[in-house]
Amino acid sequence: MLDVNKIRGDFPIYHSDRLFVYLDSASTTQKPQVVIDAVSGYYSAYAANIHRALYEIGDRATDAYEQVRIKVKQFLNVPETHSVIFTKSTTESLNLVAYAWGLKNLCQHDAVLVSEMEHHSNLVPWQLIAEKMGASLKFIPLSDNGTLNISHIDALISSNTKLVSIGHQSNVFGTVNPVKEIIAAAKNVGAVTVLDGAQAVPHMTVDITDLDCDFYAFSGHKMVGPTGVGVLIGRTELLEAMDPFMGGGEMINTVTMEKSTWNDVPWKFEAGTPNIAQVIGLGAAIDYLQSVGMNAIHDQEQSLLNYGLDVLSQVKGLTLYGNADDRGAVIPFNVDNVHTHDLAKFLDTDGICIRAGHHCAQPIMDHLGISATARASFYLYNDKNDIDLLAESIEKTARIFN
Numbered sequence: 340m341l342d343v344n345k346i347r348g349d350f351p352i353y354h355s356d357r358l359f360v361y362l363d364s365a366s367t368t369q370k371p372q373v374v375i376d377a378v379s380g381y382y383s384a385y386a387a388n389i390h391r392a393l394y395e396i397g398d399r400a401t402d403a404y405e406q407v408r409i410k411v412k413q414f415l416n417v418p419e420t421h422s423v424i425f426t427k428s429t430t431e432s433l434n435l436v437a438y439a440w441g442l443k444n445l446c447q448h449d450a451v452l453v454s455e456m457e458h459h460s461n462l463v464p465w466q467l468i469a470e471k472m473g474a475s476l477k478f479i480p481l482s483d484n485g486t487l488n489i490s491h492i493d494a495l496i497s498s499n500t501k502l503v504s505i506g507h508q509s510n511v512f513g514t515v516n517p518v519k520e521i522i523a524a525a526k527n528v529g530a531v532t533v534l535d536g537a538q539a540v541p542h543m544t545v546d547i548t549d550l551d552c553d554f555y556a557f558s559g560h561k562m563v564g565p566t567g568v569g570v571l572i573g574r575t576e577l578l579e580a581m582d583p584f585m586g587g588g589e590m591i592n593t594v595t596m597e598k599s600t601w602n603d604v605p606w607k608f609e610a611g612t613p614n615i616a617q618v619i620g621l622g623a624a625i626d627y628l629q630s631v632g633m634n635a636i637h638d639q640e641q642s643l644l645n646y647g648l649d650v651l652s653q654v655k656g657l658t659l660y661g662n663a664d665d666r667g668a669v670i671p672f673n674v675d676n677v678h679t680h681d682l683a684k685f686l687d688t689d690g691i692c693i694r695a696g697h698h699c700a701q702p703i704m705d706h707l708g709i710s711a712t713a714r715a716s717f718y719l720y721n722d723k724n725d726i727d728l729l730a731e732s733i734e735k736t737a738r739i740f741n
């Protein structure tokens with residue numbers, strides 16, 4: 340087990356004496372001092388633009404930024420460094436694929452396959468592009484236990500299916516989806532494969548070479564990194580064949596009044612001044628997670644998940660949702676006669692932060708026939724006492740409302 344007290348010592352937000360039970364890491368995570376130092380270190384010691392400043396601190400900033408690309412490659416076993424594109428978020432990464440790949444490659448009668456479980460970030464961009472291109476959207480159905488029903492996957496994927504985009508781990512149920520089977524089925528018809536890894540990269544060892552997908556997206560802020568930085572990993576030959584997503588400085592090779600040519604991949608997709616400090620902070624976040632160990636983090640979360648399910652299932656009037664065998668440390672629930680927003684507000688008075696709402700996954704709520712759930716999600720700085728305090732506070736709140 341991880342030494343949670345020692346880990347909390349790394350996170351300044353835990354340094355005050357007030358009770359702080361943070362159970363919303365699926366939304367965003369707390370930041371260790373090393374990440375904060377990496378961001379402020381850039382601003383205070385070598386703030387300069389990258390790839391253009393002809394002085395020492397510019398070289399230093401460029402080098403620090405490009406080193407993070409190599410770090411991401413090594414962290415996730417990506418075949419090529421040039422496959423790593425910095426964006427501002429998972430949302431931007433998925434939009435990049437939808438627009439830059441979709442506008443060029445989708446036609447009328449083509450189909451894009453997603454699932455009923457997707458975060459809106461992996462649904463709305465495909466709705467926009469499918470409508471524009473006259474393509475249709477198809478869905479892998481959700482089962483009541485919070486897993487994807489892939490028993491008829493071959494019937495859902497046909498020669499018209501040009502792209503399949505699936506969440507690696509659900510932000511609502513924590514379900515780890517059978518992405519390798521889905522990728523294999525997509526490859527049978529030559530479809531391009533995209534994985535939304537926003538909830539996976541922070542919590543498990545992800546191996547891009549082994550997954551063999553064409554695109555993979557994730558966000559820095561969900562893995563103890565800064566907000567404002569995300570990553571898109573793409574297969575180089577697909578990236579090279581795509582048009583740019585955004586135009587501006589840095590992404591060009593030559594520009595005349597009439598026409599421009601493009602920079603090489605990955606810079607073709609990094610228009611304008613990027614989020615330099617945030618990318619450098621992401622590098623520090625990767626170092627930090629690796630120093631703790633991804634397997635150790637995963638084991639700790641699994642033990643919290645099992646304990647949390649056990650404790651919460653004993654709370655009177657509490658309904659749990661989802662029970663996938665392969666599942667990350669995310670627990671959605673509702674409490675009889677207590678609106679989720681009231682519950683979150685009452686828990687907050689006890690110093691407990693949970694998420695309440697539709698979790699940017701309204702189709703899941705529709706499937707469950709509810710409008711919202713409460714959600715507790717765990718990370719490396721949580722312990723079993725957090726779960727005991729959560730259960731106590733829920734019981735107290737339920738007594739008030741009932």
Ligand SMILES: Cc1ncc(COP(=O)(O)O)c(C=O)c1O
Pocket residue numbers: 365366428429430431458460461506508509510535537538558
């Ligand atoms: C599964 C999943 N995909 C995509 C996103 C969007 O991430 P971001 O808001 O960092 O773009 C989230 C955020 O909660 C998520 O959980």
